[in-house]
Amino acid sequence: MKIVHLAKMTGVSGMEKHLLSLLPGLRAHGIDASLLVLTERNRPMDTYLASMRQLGVPAESIMIGADIDPGLIGRLARRFRESRYDAVHTHLIHADLYGILAAKRAGIRRIFMTGHNDDRFRRRWPVRLLQGWLWRQVAGGIAISRALRDFVIRYEFAPPERVHVVHYGYDPRPDPNESQARDALCRELNLTPQAPIVGSMCRLIEQKGLTHAIRAFWQIAEQVQGAHYIIVGDGPLRAMLEQQVEGFQLKKRVHFLGWRDDAAALLPAFDALLMPSLWEGFGIVALEAMAARVPVIASRVSALPEIVENGVTGFLTEPANASALAECLLDVLNNPALAREMGENGRRRLEAEFGVQRMVDGTLKVYQSA
16 A cells, blocks of 8 residues: 655644654555655744655655645645555545545545544534534544543544544653663753752643643752652743743742753653643653653643553553642652652553554554555
């Protein structure tokens, strides 16, 4: 099968990381998989495309003029015909709409679609009706979690028989050196190596719930002397979150590092990863933390209960509940033996349940079933 994956990208987050694992895995199984990225003029994805090519996956970009770009359908249809694709697989709403319409115009019948998130705008009626129509045009669909499958069936009217659950996969790198990672981070921030460190890695947007994490850290700051909170990522809420930190007089103990190319390498330095999301399509950073043997403290929303085993690999709390987050932080930071045990349990769970090969096999089954 010669198949092109189509996705709109403006940065690298969970879906983009997912494709960096999935497409090389498909090619290793004889699928001629390639990637076509819809890009905005002021947000090129050249570095990402180069990374995909280095993995042996043909990858190109095509410009999308705006959210509404009717001419894109014809441009994509011509590209699909010229490249003689047997199948098209779309990711996220722009690619779903334009890619499916273009594939049908190009006469391609094998069309696949993956649902990656349960964003709140997807509950609005125009979006629900549009997505319901799109789900009925595909030969097979994927939801990246059981929670998301329930969501697209309930809110997007997806036919249940067409939606298959295939979790994201992540293969651990060679065992991380915790002491080296901690020493490097402590030198960078001028911290003592013994300092308790918790962290979050995400876009700084409402969905990630960081305002509740900062409040939780404030609640435990006096009880855990010398503890620090590291926030890796950037986004439109950064200024507001920095103001919140300043209001709590935590400026010397909460550190905003911005976007980091070495984000995954920082994880072994953490005593716990905080994921106080208000909703979450999947949360691949949780898998990265499990690979680094770091316990995860997350909200009990969307897919996160499918990843984090409460009391075993970390803790689950009700969303937007700073006090509950604070209690879990105290349990982890005051009990290093518990944190180590949870980290080991997380690594074992990752290797057993969330390997890349399982993800590739699941995707192949969807292709074969169609």
